[in-house]
Amino acid sequence: MSNFEELAEAVYQGDDEAVIMLTKSLVESGAKPMEIVSNGLLVGMDIVAPKFKSGEMFIPEVMMCARALGEGLKIVKPLLSTEDSASVSTFVMGTVKGDLHDIGKNLVVMLLESGGFNVIDIGIDVAPETFVEAIKEHKPQIVGMCALLTTTMMAMQDTIDAITEAGLRDKVKILVGGAPLYPEFAEKIGADGYCVDAVACKEMAAQMVVNK
Ligand code: B12
Structure with a gap:
């Protein structure tokens, strides 16, 4: 599994600590902030969303995933370029x-x-x-x-x-x-x-x- 896939999986699992650790390690290895968001954090939430819609996942689980994703976003947000934020x-x-x-x-x-x-x-x-x-x-x-x-x-x-x-x-x-x-x-x-x-x-x- 690539580091991005591991991050997506950690979001899907609602594992805050793993999300923080994996996001930090991707930042340290030089991955672009937008890549971390698009190829890792959001991929995890993309697995969650349809499962919630179809009734396979419930509100408390979705809240956990969303919170884990939020932890990753907190690390990445300050690093996004002004160009990224403007869009x-x-x-x-x-x-x-x-x-x-x-x-x-x-x-x-x-x-x-x-x-x-x-x-x-x-x-x-x-x-x-x-x-x-x-x-x-x-x-x-x-x-x-x-x-x-x-x-x-x-x-x-x-x-x-x-x-x-x-x-x-x-x-x-x-x-x-x-x-x-x-x-x-x-x-x-x-x-x-x-x-x-x-x-x-x-x-x-x-x-x-x-x-x-
Ligand atoms: C939890 C709850 C409370 C909690 C709220 C805690 C909180 N922090 O939110 C507390 C205990 C405080 C509470 C209080 C009251 N409640 Co209340 N409550 C509920 C309950 C059980 C669940 C609501 C909920 O969170 N659902 C889960 C969420 C995820 O669903 P949701 O809110 O619908 O949101 C989804 C969609 O609607 C949509 N969505 C939501 N917002 C938005 C916004 C946009 C822009 C978009 C696009 C989509 C969108 O996306 C969400 C996620 O997918 C409902 C019962 C029910 N079945 O709805 C009663 C209910 C809503 N409550 C009710 C009542 C009567 C009250 C009180 C008046 C009770 C009282 N006598 O004091 C007070 C009113 C307080 C007030 N002034 O608001 C009634 C309303 C009846 C009516 N027809 O008006 C309900 C329906 C219960 C019932 N069957 O009697 N309540």
């Missing part, structure tokens, strides 16, 4: 006002980071005006909103209205998700897309950036 798209993500659920959001954030997005996680119970401020500050290509309660779904409409009123609606794509949502609701409130899970979100976000 990275920014994604602002938050759980809407009144809603404190964040397990799914965190999973989406981790998968997006593993897909090379620069994710600004603005947390839970996020007011519409805070989303607007975050868009002004971070200039993301995509904004993601999460809601797990039927009572907070309408906060998504309020947030989109606030983004529109601030004159920023045409600057960003908006994705929504969370267990009670469905595609027609996303369409009704004027979002650009709905995703059933983190894997779908990563795929749709990547597509949106390419088509921009």
Whole structure:
């Protein structure tokens, strides 16, 4: 097994210590940071994602893989050239006002980071005006909103209205998700897309950036 394959396997196994050790050893042996990400860390997550989608792997296992991958990214991120970082798209993500659920959001954030997005996680119970401020500050290509309660779904409409009123609606794509949502609701409130899970979100976000 090559060192890259070993690293991918360690991510898949959710083995933090092995990921740290193998990432450091690849850096020391002169491998390019982007190679470590594309040929090692992300390859591991690419094995995980379809297994999660098909129900072969469950949330706790996926969280472990994502955390292991995060440990590798922490080592590699500061070494990425400015050229690499400039090509990275920014994604602002938050759980809407009144809603404190964040397990799914965190999973989406981790998968997006593993897909090379620069994710600004603005947390839970996020007011519409805070989303607007975050868009002004971070200039993301995509904004993601999460809601797990039927009572907070309408906060998504309020947030989109606030983004529109601030004159920023045409600057960003908006994705929504969370267990009670469905595609027609996303369409009704004027979002650009709905995703059933983190894997779908990563795929749709990547597509949106390419088509921009
Ligand atoms: C864990 C949990 C909690 C935890 C949250 C801990 C935390 N840190 O998140 C605690 C205990 C705090 C909690 C509190 C409450 N909860 Co609760 N909770 C749950 C539970 C059991 C699991 C949710 C979860 O994490 N699922 C796992 C994740 C991975 O799935 P997910 O969130 O759907 O995310 C996936 C997708 O939806 C998608 N996705 C998620 N976000 C996004 C965002 C974008 C942009 C995209 C594209 C995709 C996407 O990708 C994710 C990963 O694949 C659900 C039951 C359920 N079946 O959903 C109830 C549930 C959501 N809770 C419920 C309720 C009622 C409450 C409370 C009101 C209870 C109370 N009386 O106090 C409070 C509300 C607090 C608040 N203001 O938010 C109800 C909601 C009912 C309704 N129809 O509105 C549920 C459905 C339980 C039930 N059957 O009654 N809860």
